[in-house]
Amino acid sequence: MTLHRKYAQDEVDVCIVGAGAAGGVLAKELSEAGMKVVVLEAGPMLDPQHDFASDELTMRKLGWQDTRIVDGLDPLTMGHNNSGRSVGGGTVHFTGVFLRFHADDFRTFSTDGVGEDWPITYEELAPYYDKIEKEVAVSGPKHFPWGEYHGPYPYPEREPLSPNAYLFRKGCEKLGIRSTVAPLAILSAPFEGRPPCINRGFCNQGCMPNSKFSTLIVHIPKAVAAGAEVLPDCMATQVLMAPDGKVSGVAFTHDGQSHVQKARVVILSAYAVETPRLLLNSANARFPDGLANSSGWVGRAIMPHSSYDVMAKFDKEIRIYKGTPVLATTQEFYASNPKERGFARGYSLHAHGARPLETVKGIIGDERGTVWGKQLREAMLDYNYYGRITMVGEVLPHPDNRVTLAEEKDEYGLPRAKVTFSYGENDRKLIKEAVENMSAILEAEEGKVAFVHPDTAHLMGGCRMGDQPDRSVVNAYGQSHDIPNLYVCDASIFVTSSGSNPTHTVMALAARTAAHIIDKAKRQEL
Numbered sequence: 117m118t119l120h121r122k123y124a125q126d127e128v129d130v131c132i133v134g135a136g137a138a139g140g141v142l143a144k145e146l147s148e149a150g151m152k153v154v155v156l157e158a159g160p161m162l163d164p165q166h167d168f169a170s171d172e173l174t175m176r177k178l179g180w181q182d183t184r185i186v187d188g189l190d191p192l193t194m195g196h197n198n199s200g201r202s203v204g205g206g207t208v209h210f211t212g213v214f215l216r217f218h219a220d221d222f223r224t225f226s227t228d229g230v231g232e233d234w235p236i237t238y239e240e241l242a243p244y245y246d247k248i249e250k251e252v253a254v255s256g257p258k259h260f261p262w263g264e265y266h267g268p269y270p271y272p273e274r275e276p277l278s279p280n281a282y283l284f285r286k287g288c289e290k291l292g293i294r295s296t297v298a299p300l301a302i303l304s305a306p307f308e309g310r311p312p313c314i315n316r317g318f319c320n321q322g323c324m325p326n327s328k329f330s331t332l333i334v335h336i337p338k339a340v341a342a343g344a345e346v347l348p349d350c351m352a353t354q355v356l357m358a359p360d361g362k363v364s365g366v367a368f369t370h371d372g373q374s375h376v377q378k379a380r381v382v383i384l385s386a387y388a389v390e391t392p393r394l395l396l397n398s399a400n401a402r403f404p405d406g407l408a409n410s411s412g413w414v415g416r417a418i419m420p421h422s423s424y425d426v427m428a429k430f431d432k433e434i435r436i437y438k439g440t441p442v443l444a445t446t447q448e449f450y451a452s453n454p455k456e457r458g459f460a461r462g463y464s465l466h467a468h469g470a471r472p473l474e475t476v477k478g479i480i481g482d483e484r485g486t487v488w489g490k491q492l493r494e495a496m497l498d499y500n501y502y503g504r505i506t507m508v509g510e511v512l513p514h515p516d517n518r519v520t521l522a523e524e525k526d527e528y529g530l531p532r533a534k535v536t537f538s539y540g541e542n543d544r545k546l547i548k549e550a551v552e553n554m555s556a557i558l559e560a561e562e563g564k565v566a567f568v569h570p571d572t573a574h575l576m577g578g579c580r581m582g583d584q585p586d587r588s589v590v591n592a593y594g595q596s597h598d599i600p601n602l603y604v605c606d607a608s609i610f611v612t613s614s615g616s617n618p619t620h621t622v623m624a625l626a627a628r629t630a631a632h633i634i635d636k637a638k639r640q641e642l
């Protein structure tokens with residue numbers, strides 16, 4: 117199919133690779149500032165009302181399904197569980213939990229002697245958190261008890277809660293654990309022509325009514341209205357370099373045909389696996405180990421969140437399919453206290469509903485071994501009687517947890533990503549405590565713990581930011597230490613993972629990078 121392009125022959129101001137959480141914010145901000153912007157997105161442009169279905173199997177297509185080789189002591193599950201592949205990226209099928217990081221998440225080394233400090237502080241990011249919260253119309257409690265930001269959120273908290281969220285809150289209360297309604301990128305009242313949530317609970321299948329924020333329905337339309345060109349089904353295959361040592365554009369493939377987009381600035385926003393992979397696959401004579409990789413840190417220190425689920429059986433019906441999956445949360449175990457707890461850092465606990473297939477996946481993967489046959493059938497017949505809690509646990513960065521290139525090639529002739537991951541001792545101790553606390557909350561409401569599912573979520577790192585060019589890939593604005601007109605802006609620039617879901621921070625960082633680029637452009641320094 118012919119690709120219609122506005123700027124086929126032109127050098128644009130900015131070419132962004134990836135139309136996900138970060139790419140969308142960048143596209144909107146930069147095009148609204150008057151810059152010529154092209155966004156290349158590997159996946160399709162979907163229409164929520166026509167292309168989404170209330171069906172778990174069908175909507176697995178929202179995930180990045182290309183084969184990735186996994187390795188390490190704790191190999192990660194790739195696919196629907198961690199990244200998106202369509203305009204909107206992971207936000208199309210994310211759960212919508214929208215949390216800020218805490219101030220000490222940005223300085224774990226100074227606080228606890230673990231991980232690494234970020235080159236920016238919470239205070240520097242706070243105005244961008246404010247901006248994104250307003251753009252998304254985050255719904256949340258009047259008072260959020262933990263961290264630096266205590267609300268009120270732009271929109272009121274969601275109600276009614278799901279039965280699973282109520283039982284979580286009651287269990288917490290009995291144990292003296294403070295809990296709250298979760299801050300969500302999901303509307304509690306109409307906003308910009310979108311309706312409030314109707315609580316059917318298909319958020320991970322893509323929200324048909326448009327009540328859940330996604331980049332597809334919020335930032336991309338605004339970017340296009342401001343003149344940005346968004347090219348779906350266009351897989352970037354190489355970042356190109358000019359003889360002067362600067363990048364000159366991006367090579368990409370559409371429908372089997374190769375194309376080039378020339379640009380004065382290139383920003384990679386292709387997420388924690390594909391951004392390092394693209395940099396490594398763009399190696400040239402000047403940068404034989406991959407672009408922006410003179411430090412050797414491209415691909416290193418990737419971090420998932422530990423995301424174990426605990427399921428307990430109750431005598432009464434709970435119906436965990438009901439409502440937005442996460443409606444209640446606690447960060448009572450977030451603050452680091454290594455002396456008393458025997459490990460550094462912390463975690464959030466979310467009351468986390470699940471639809472039948474996701475539940476089966478959890479039951480099958482019980483930590484004591486595979487559950488199948490009669491036992492699986494009986495458990496699923498009792499599906500309505502289970503309650504579930506999920507942790508979002510901080511995983512410390514380790515350089516050996518990394519993305520490298522495999523021998524095997526994909527359909528574009530590019531080496532596939534190989535993703536290696538093993539938990540460290542601190543991570544395992546943190547998980548053990550979280551599983552005990554999740555079990556205690558469910559038991560306080562008279563549930564009997566039946567399944568514990570080891571799982572991970574949310575990839576971060578792989579191109580971390582830092583002030584030292586020999587220990588990081590980009591500076592505090594996402595600008596490559598090696599190549600001044602190459603930026604990285606997505607979850608891969610994270611230095612540590614925190615115990616909070618990451619997308620609010622991804623988007624706040626993108627808004628900050630956009631402001632920096634606009635400022636440079638005004639001063640004619642681009």
Ligand SMILES: Cc1cc2nc3c(=O)[nH]c(=O)nc-3n(C[C@H](O)[C@H](O)[C@H](O)COP(=O)(O)OP(=O)(O)OC[C@H]3O[C@@H](n4cnc5c(N)ncnc54)[C@H](O)[C@@H]3O)c2cc1C
Nearest residue numbers: 134136137138158205206211212213352390606607617619
């Ligand atoms: C099931 C699920 C639930 C989640 N729930 C939450 C939650 O409740 N709260 C939260 O904070 N976070 C959640 N997340 C995480 C969230 O989706 C990510 O943090 C966020 O999307 C990361 O943003 P990003 O911009 O780094 O990448 P993405 O949003 O993944 O965007 C990257 C884009 O780049 C495209 N791309 C990749 N390679 C190329 C290439 N070579 N050429 C062109 N395009 C390319 C991809 O197709 C994709 O669209 C969830 C994720 C999943 C999968």
Ligand code: SF4
Nearest residue numbers: 313314316317319323
């Ligand atoms: S529960 Fe609400 S946010 Fe989730 S898919 Fe349904 S309408 Fe959208």
